Amino acid sequence: MQNDEPTNDSSVDPINTYVVSGPDASVSNDVSDQSETIEWTASEFIDHSKSFRWYLALAGITIALAALIFLITKDKISTIVVLVVGILLGIYGARKPKEINYKLNGDGLMVSDKTYPLANYSSFSVIEEGAFRTLAFMPVRRFGLMITVHYDPSDEDKIMNLLGKYLPMDERKKDLLDNLLWKIRF
Numbered sequence: 001m002q003n004d005e006p007t008n009d010s011s012v013d014p015i016n017t018y019v020v021s022g023p024d025a026s027v028s029n030d031v032s033d034q035s036e037t038i039e040w041t042a043s044e045f046i047d048h049s050k051s052f053r054w055y056l057a058l059a060g061i062t063i064a065l066a067a068l069i070f071l072i073t074k075d076k077i078s079t080i081v082v083l084v085v086g087i088l089l090g091i092y093g094a095r096k097p098k099e100i101n102y103k104l105n106g107d108g109l110m111v112s113d114k115t116y117p118l119a120n121y122s123s124f125s126v127i128e129e130g131a132f133r134t135l136a137f138m139p140v141r142r143f144g145l146m147i148t149v150h151y152d153p154s155d156e157d158k159i160m161n162l163l164g165k166y167l168p169m170d171e172r173k174k175d176l177l178d179n180l181l182w183k184i185r186f
Contacts (some may be wrong), residue, residue, distance in 0.1 A: 042150040
C-alpha cells in the first residue's frame with residue numbers, strides 16, 4: 001500500500017517502487033541514473049503585487065456579499081463567516097512567498113526537508129503562468145496530494161530530461177479555478 005505522505009526515509013529501494021503509467025512509459029533500472037540530481041531555489045508561489053485598490057475591492061465585495069447573505073437568510077452566523085473569510089483572504093493575499101530549496105533525483109522530489117517519492121505520482125505536467133512555468137505532479141491515488149513546483153525556465157531541459165526517465169509527461173491546461181485566481185492576482 002502506497003503512502004501519499006512525505007517521507008524522509010532514504011532506505012526505500014527506488015528501482016522496485018516506481019509506478020509508471022501510459023503506453024510508452026518505461027523505467028530505467030540502471031543504478032547510475034539514481035545519482036543524477038538537480039537542485040534549484042524558487043519562490044513558494046508567484047507573488048502578484050496587490051495595490052490599495054485590490055484590497056479596497058476585496059473589502060467592498062466582502063461587505064456587499066455579507067449584506068446580501070444577511071438580507072436573504074437573516075442569518076448572522078453566515079454573515080460573520082463571509083466577513084471572516086474576506087479578512088482571511090486579505091491577510092493571505094498580503095503574505096510574501098518564501099524561497100524554497102528543491103532537489104530532484106531518482107528517489108523523488110525534495111521540497112525543503114520533505115521528500116515526495118516519485119512512486120506516488122503517475123505523471124507530471126508543465127503549466128505556463130505568464131513568464132513563469134510550474135511543474136504539477138499528478139498523484140497515483142485518487143485523493144492524493146498534487147504537488148506544484150515553480151522553476152526557472154533556464155533549468156527546464158535538465159528537469160524534463162531527468163523527470164522523463166521516471167514519469168510520463170501529460171498535457172494539462174489551467175483549469176477554471178487557476179484562471180480565476182490568475183485574473184484576481186491571487
